[in-house]
Amino acid sequence: MSEEKVEGEIEENASGENMDYDKIFEEFPLPMTVKEEIKNELVKINASEDVARKVVKKCYEVYLRNLMEPGEAAGIVAAQSIGEPGTQMTMRTFHYAGVAEIDVTLGLPRLIEILDVRKNPSTPMMTIRLTEEYAQDRSKAREVANRIEATYVLDIADIATDIRRMRILVSPDEKAMERKGLTLEDLKKKIEKGLKNVEVEESDGKIVVQVTEPSYKVLMDTLDKLKKLVLAGIKEIRRVIIRKEEGEYVLYTEGSNLKKVMKVKGVDASRTITNNIYEIYEVLGIEAARNAIIQEAINTLEEQGLEVNVRHIMLVADVMTADGELRQIGRHGVAGEKQSILARAAFEMTVNNLLDAAVRGDVDKLKGITENIIVGQPIKLGTGDVELVLKMGKL
Amino acid sequence: MSKFKLHDHILVPKHILLSDEEAEEVLKTLGVSKEQLPKIRADDPVAKEIGAKPGQIVKIIRESPTAGKSIAYRLVI
Numbered sequence: 001m002s003e004e005k006v007e008g009e010i011e012e013n014a015s016g017e018n019m020d021y022d023k024i025f026e027e028f029p030l031p032m033t034v035k036e037e038i039k040n041e042l043v044k045i046n047a048s049e050d051v052a053r054k055v056v057k058k059c060y061e062v063y064l065r066n067l068m069e070p071g072e073a074a075g076i077v078a079a080q081s082i083g084e085p086g087t088q089m090t091m092r093t094f095h096y097a098g099v100a101e102i103d104v105t106l107g108l109p110r111l112i113e114i115l116d117v118r119k120n121p122s123t124p125m126m127t128i129r130l131t132e133e134y135a136q137d138r139s140k141a142r143e144v145a146n147r148i149e150a151t152y153v154l155d156i157a158d159i160a161t162d163i164r165r166m167r168i169l170v171s172p173d174e175k176a177m178e179r180k181g182l183t184l185e186d187l188k189k190k191i192e193k194g195l196k197n198v199e200v201e202e203s204d205g206k207i208v209v210q211v212t213e214p215s216y217k218v219l220m221d222t223l224d225k226l227k228k229l230v231l232a233g234i235k236e237i238r239r240v241i242i243r244k245e246e247g248e249y250v251l252y253t254e255g256s257n258l259k260k261v262m263k264v265k266g267v268d269a270s271r272t273i274t275n276n277i278y279e280i281y282e283v284l285g286i287e288a289a290r291n292a293i294i295q296e297a298i299n300t301l302e303e304q305g306l307e308v309n310v311r312h313i314m315l316v317a318d319v320m321t322a323d324g325e326l327r328q329i330g331r332h333g334v335a336g337e338k339q340s341i342l343a344r345a346a347f348e349m350t351v352n353n354l355l356d357a358a359v360r361g362d363v364d365k366l367k368g369i370t371e372n373i374i375v376g377q378p379i380k381l382g383t384g385d386v387e388l389v390l391k392m393g394k395l
Numbered sequence: 396m397s398k399f400k401l402h403d404h405i406l407v408p409k410h411i412l413l414s415d416e417e418a419e420e421v422l423k424t425l426g427v428s429k430e431q432l433p434k435i436r437a438d439d440p441v442a443k444e445i446g447a448k449p450g451q452i453v454k455i456i457r458e459s460p461t462a463g464k465s466i467a468y469r470l471v472i
Contacts, residue, residue: 031461031462031463031465032462032463032464033461033462033463034462035463036463262399269399269403269404270399270403270404270405271404271405273405273406280406282440283440284401284404284406284407284440284441285401285407285435285439285440285441285442286435286436286439286441286469287407287408287410287435287441287455287457288401288404288406288407288408288441291406291407291408291457292406310460310461311461314459314461318433321433322433322434323433323434324433324434324435324436324439324469324472325436
């Protein structure tokens with residue numbers, strides 16, 4: 001824009017060798033990325049202090065001109081900017097093998113999930129990175145995967161019931177055991193620990209679970225418990241897939257439990273993430289949740305080939321996390337906590353809201369936008385937010 | 396292995412606990428009262444890690460895709 005003009009002056013006093021431009025920037029509080037960009041350009045043309053100051057000043061003016069103006073409806077712009085591309089998203093729950101055969105909810109259903117802050121998303125998934133020692137070697141990565149993936153008795157053994165003698169026979173498959181890194185001894189111990197009122201014995205490579213009480217019901221209950229018994233790994237993690245990515249092995253899981261996985265040996269806790277935002281909030285705090293919302297939302301939109309400026313999503317994430325806890329966009333969160341009765345009634349459950357307010361004798365102060373539109377008054381947005389005050393003495 | 400710090404996690408931006416004087420200064424430059432700031436709970440995992448008490452202000456240095464680094468403040472509740 002004004003670069004040509006400035007460039008003419010450079011020849012006159014090109015004496016900016018080893019200038020420290022940072023000092024000039026102190027007067028002009030520009031964002032870091034803009035600052036860096038201008039600085040690089042200044043270094044390139046080797047600007048003198050005078051020129052540099054002029055350039056920065058001009059840039060700062062342009063920057064101020066481009067800022068959002070006070071009173072502008074930032075929220076409505078964000079809502080429209082996300083809403084319009086949203087109409088083009090797949091409505092169907094679309095399961096797509098995004099990363100290595102793992103089902104992930106995508107499209108509109110996923111976006112709704114993110115904004116609703118579902119505690120249990122339909123397809124929780126984790127991306128687990130490993131520490132240096134484990135990331136380079138496939139067998140070592142497998143080792144970590146075994147520690148994470150939930151292993152049930154049925155995965156490594158056959159279960160048979162012997163009703164006549166009131167006992168359950170567990171016959172392990174040696175190959176499966178070896179793959180999971182378990183021994184018969186481990187299996188026996190786990191079963192002993194996990195079941196009550198039974199006697200566990202080993203015989204002939206098999207494990208015999210003898211029910212102490214001779215009752216058919218107890219036998220069946222024990223069988224159910226045995227089937228649900230987690231021998232190794234974390235209960236929530238149903239499947240682990242190992243993939244090589246950018247020179248290191250990465251684990252992808254179906255199911256998620258951030259807290260437990262972060263403690264597993266070999267897992268690089270600082271680079272391990274989940275797509276369950278509520279879990280991130282609980283384990284890593286509100287700021288991490290804010291970052292997760294932004295990332296997940298952008299990824300979901302991008303995957304559908306839609307381009308939405310991050311700023312809009314950042315605004316949404318800011319609103320959702322402003323109270324220090326995650327609030328959903330909707331009647332149980334942001335919209336439902338509005339103080340105006342009319343604004344709430346205009347959103348969802350109109351009759352309920354009005355009825356409750358009437359019973360309580362609530363008063364609407366008509367301070368917000370929605371309620372003023374309803375009653376037909378000017379709204380406090382843009383130029384409507386400004387009031388003229390007459391100073392008596394100045395007339 | 397040394398104990399894992401939440402601050403090391405890629406999703407967690409840097410949280411700094413402000414002293415009372417610094418907090419006063421921040422409120423003055425922003426021209427707002429404490430209650431107008433966004434909040435962070437005292438039982439938030441990261442707030443616990445830096446030992447924040449209700450009423451204090453936490454400065455958060457975020458890595459922002461648009462501004463490079465952006466600074467935000469949260470009131471501990």
